[in-house]
Amino acid sequence: MPSSSAGTLATVIVACSVTAAVTFYLTAAAAERKVLAEKKRQYERDLELKEKTIAARKLSGEPTGEVIGDVTVDKVYLWNIEDLKKRFTPCNIENVMRNKASTTTNPYYFPSMKKSASNDSMAELSDGKPTPYNKLITNHECVLGEIVRKPNQQPYTHGYVRAGPRRLLHFDPAKVNAAIVTCGGLCPGLNNVIREIVNTLSQTYGIGGKIFGIQGGYNGFHDFEHYRPVELTPELVANIHHEGGTVLGSSRGGFDLDKILHFLKSNKVSCLFVIGGDGTHRGAFRIHEGCMEQGMNVAIAGIPKTIDNDVDYIDRSFGFESSVEAAQVAIRSAKTEAICNMPNGIGVVKLMGRSAGFLAGHATMASGDVDLCLLPEVPIVLDGEKGCLPHLRKRVKEQGYAVVVVAEGAGEDLLGVSAETDASGNKKLPAIGTHMKQEIEKYFKEKGDIATVKYIDPSYTVRSVPANASDSLYCMQLGQNAVHGAMAGFTGFSVGLCNNRMVFIPIPELVSTSPRSMNPHGRTWERILAITRQPNTVV
Numbered sequence: 001m002p003s004s005s006a007g008t009l010a011t012v013i014v015a016c017s018v019t020a021a022v023t024f025y026l027t028a029a030a031a032e033r034k035v036l037a038e039k040k041r042q043y044e045r046d047l048e049l050k051e052k053t054i055a056a057r058k059l060s061g062e063p064t065g066e067v068i069g070d071v072t073v074d075k076v077y078l079w080n081i082e083d084l085k086k087r088f089t090p091c092n093i094e095n096v097m098r099n100k101a102s103t104t105t106n107p108y109y110f111p112s113m114k115k116s117a118s119n120d121s122m123a124e125l126s127d128g129k130p131t132p133y134n135k136l137i138t139n140h141e142c143v144l145g146e147i148v149r150k151p152n153q154q155p156y157t158h159g160y161v162r163a164g165p166r167r168l169l170h171f172d173p174a175k176v177n178a179a180i181v182t183c184g185g186l187c188p189g190l191n192n193v194i195r196e197i198v199n200t201l202s203q204t205y206g207i208g209g210k211i212f213g214i215q216g217g218y219n220g221f222h223d224f225e226h227y228r229p230v231e232l233t234p235e236l237v238a239n240i241h242h243e244g245g246t247v248l249g250s251s252r253g254g255f256d257l258d259k260i261l262h263f264l265k266s267n268k269v270s271c272l273f274v275i276g277g278d279g280t281h282r283g284a285f286r287i288h289e290g291c292m293e294q295g296m297n298v299a300i301a302g303i304p305k306t307i308d309n310d311v312d313y314i315d316r317s318f319g320f321e322s323s324v325e326a327a328q329v330a331i332r333s334a335k336t337e338a339i340c341n342m343p344n345g346i347g348v349v350k351l352m353g354r355s356a357g358f359l360a361g362h363a364t365m366a367s368g369d370v371d372l373c374l375l376p377e378v379p380i381v382l383d384g385e386k387g388c389l390p391h392l393r394k395r396v397k398e399q400g401y402a403v404v405v406v407a408e409g410a411g412e413d414l415l416g417v418s419a420e421t422d423a424s425g426n427k428k429l430p431a432i433g434t435h436m437k438q439e440i441e442k443y444f445k446e447k448g449d450i451a452t453v454k455y456i457d458p459s460y461t462v463r464s465v466p467a468n469a470s471d472s473l474y475c476m477q478l479g480q481n482a483v484h485g486a487m488a489g490f491t492g493f494s495v496g497l498c499n500n501r502m503v504f505i506p507i508p509e510l511v512s513t514s515p516r517s518m519n520p521h522g523r524t525w526e527r528i529l530a531i532t533r534q535p536n537t538v539v
């Protein structure tokens with residue numbers, strides 16, 4: 001073949017190949033477009049059908065969504081609350097918001113100045129108009145306990161009695177005297193709860209009697225040499241919610257049932273509000289039992305308090321979030337110190353948490369700056385493959401510094417359990433924070449390095465702050481609902497948020513599994529591990 005013909009043939013073959021490739025590509029692309037267009041049309045048809053079905057179901061009142069046969073709830077076991085109405089004759093007065101006049105217009109005036117200056121105008125003040133409640137709650141309205149349901153799980157759950165005002169009162173407000181006591185360690189929001197109980201009793205229910213503020217915890221019921229009960233009024237508590245701590249003071253120990261019952265009887269107290277942790281609630285239930293044995297018509301209401309967040313069943317205890325927030329300041333300082341102090345800066349922060357690491361764990365998660373988090377629920381391994389010290393050294397080598405958060409109850413496996421207890425019988429804790437500081441310094445030295453360790457112990461700072469906005473709201477709900485429950489004649493109960501709804505909880509149930517601790521096989525610990533990247537020592 002002449003070379004020119006060969007060249008032409010080659011050109012034709014190339015042209016044909018290109019045309020074939022282009023044709024193939026265009027055909028494939030067109031086919032793909034067609035498929036996509038059909039998929040889109042199908043999606044739009046499905047969407048339209050779905051919307052129409054939802055609209056039709058809404059019109060007919062039928063529930064929407066897919067029925068899944070392997071997830072069922074067909075029984076609810078209600079955690080009933082003891083009811084004084086079953087043993088004592090109720091007053092059965094209709095429950096309305098009485099809106100009793102308040103004289104707390106300016107909390108910065110001394111009460112005495114205010115009274116003398118405004119005696120005349122006081123006469124003009126009349127009580128507000130009674131206002132019906134928007135929603136009165138019935139005793140079989142409940143909040144489901146286990147709201148996370150798994151396929152083939154037992155088809156029952158427990159239910160909490162829903163908190164809130166009841167239609168009929170057990171106690172005649174005109175005759176009610178009440179008492180409030182705060183026990184155990186401090187916690188942000190104690191003053192908010194005290195204030196709300198006082199205001200709800202005085203203004204919403206318009207009680208005619210006194211509200212005794214028991215000073216210094218359970219001791220204040222009988223140790224009058226050191227603690228005198230005070231009369232609480234809306235005027236007196238008007239400004240206390242802006243302060244941390246408790247205006248009533250608190251203490252450990254000093255529980256004397258006979259003397260407490262004597263106080264309640266001799267002062268004709270019909271509603272007692274006990275604010276405290278699991279120990280306090282155990283005491284509250286004994287008071288309730290004592291009242292029942294002696295035929296005393298007294299409602300005992302608990303309000304769970306603890307920065308440890310170790311009271312079971314409730315979503316969280318009031319003050320916990322404020323403490324987690326306050327702990328951020330210490331963690332941030334530890335980071336700054338660690339970054340700036342060379343070589344190998346390490347900031348160690350010790351946080352409270354006797355047997356539960358919720359505070360340290362949540363502070364770690366919230367900060368996102370922590371490289372090692374040590375909790376009571378998780379064994380501490382110092383060296384080796386899962387050792388926290390090699391991990392820490394690695395983090396320091398990677399980023400130049402590291403931050404450690406250690407809960408005060410961590411490391412019993414290292415330091416042993418103390419035989420010493422506080423006045424309430426709580427075990428004292430060995431000094432894990434300073435021990436870790438020494439161990440870190442020793443380990444770096446052994447490796448021929450220097451660690452510049454700065455140790456921060458903000459324990460009491462974190463729990464003595466005022467409540468933040470979220471806790472303040474929670475405290476308000478707790479205070480109001482504790483009063484609603486007591487005035488309705490419930491007793492031996494506590495209040496709390498369960499599954500984000502306010503409920504009444506029988507104290508025996510509450511304390512049976514308290515103090516709770518974090519599940520080391522659960523998702524919270526998993527999240528902490530994801531943040532710190534420390535080795536998991538849980539087996």
Ligand SMILES: Nc1ncnc2c1ncn2[C@@H]1O[C@H](COP(=O)(O)OP(=O)(O)OP(=O)(O)O)[C@@H](O)[C@H]1O
Pocket residue numbers: 183184185186217218219251252253254255276277278279280281282283284286305306307308423424426
């Ligand atoms: N089983 C019990 N029976 C009666 N009273 C108790 C019981 N346990 C504790 N108390 C009393 O309750 C009060 C508070 O207890 P505790 O000091 O243990 O604090 P708590 O309520 O558990 O709160 P915190 O979370 O701050 O430790 C103390 O006055 C203590 O004497």
Ligand SMILES: O=P(O)(O)OC[C@H]1O[C@](O)(CO)[C@@H](O)[C@@H]1O
Pocket residue numbers: 184185186252277306307308352353354408422463
């Ligand atoms: O030193 P105190 O006041 O007895 O309280 C310490 C304990 O109180 C708590 O804050 C609980 O209220 C624990 O975390 C801590 O172990």
